[in-house]
Amino acid sequence: MSGPPTRAKGGETVARPLTDDLDLAVRLLAGTPTHEGRDPALLRRWARAADAFGTALEPGPPCRARIVERDDGLRQLLLARYSSRPATVELYTDTIGRAETLIDELGWRSWYPVGSVRAAALAHETAHALLHRTENRTALKAAIGHTALRVGRFRVLGHVAGAEEIAAHAHARTVCGLGRSPLLLTAALAAAVSAPGRQR
Known part of the structure; x- marks a missing residue:
């Protein structure tokens, strides 16, 4: 997950991730x-398309x-x-609090400003609400371009499991101005949380 720690300008230790957002x-x-056994190049193409879609997704009216x-x-x-x-967003305050603490532990505060975890969680779930609309679901399928069925020159676009999640993360990163994806x-x-001696 993270490479050797480095020193930032203020002298704090920063855990440098080994993986970029697209790889994640x-x-x-x-x-x-x-998606078991699918070509990694195909998965990368789908991931890039879903990320770009989420980045460009209009925020729309407040949730x-x-x-x-x-x-x-x-x-x-x-x-x-x-x-x-009914339309409901559940926010888990214990997880949000642990995430805020972890950001400080890893020295990632420049990517995730104070309070941004809650804001990003809300933006992420708002994106799911936006993607629940038929026109946005259809547009995401078109952006990804996965063919589920082809009969002659007729083509039916298929749903790509996980694509909405990537789009929602990209949307949250964009609207909250985060340095890295959630x-x-x-x-x-x-x-x-899964490490030995974890804090809960």
Whole structure:
């Protein structure tokens, strides 16, 4: 996950990630059921398209979903969760707090300013709400270009599992002005929580 620590201007130790955001997105797809054995180059193309789509996705009106704060997300590694019926965003305050602490431990504050974890979690779930709309789902499929069925010159575009998640992370990175994708923080958080002597 991270390479040797380096020193930043203020003298603090910074954990330098070995993986860039696109590689993390490819890993997410590779670990998603239905993608076993797929060509890594194809997964990279899909990941790049989903990331670009999320980056360009218009924020739209403010999310009208009800926001519920909970404190039982750390064991499931959940920062937030969106459900459409009724439209609700659950924010897991214990996981958000641990993520904020981890950012300081790793020296990643220049990428993730104070308070940005909560903001990014909300932006991520707002993106899922946007992607729940038929026109955005269709546009994402077109951007990725996965052919599920072809009959003569007729082509049916297929759903790519994991693509919406990558798009939502890219959207959150963009609208919150983050230096790195929330995917990096999510991976670091999973490693920290599962490590021996982990803090919960």
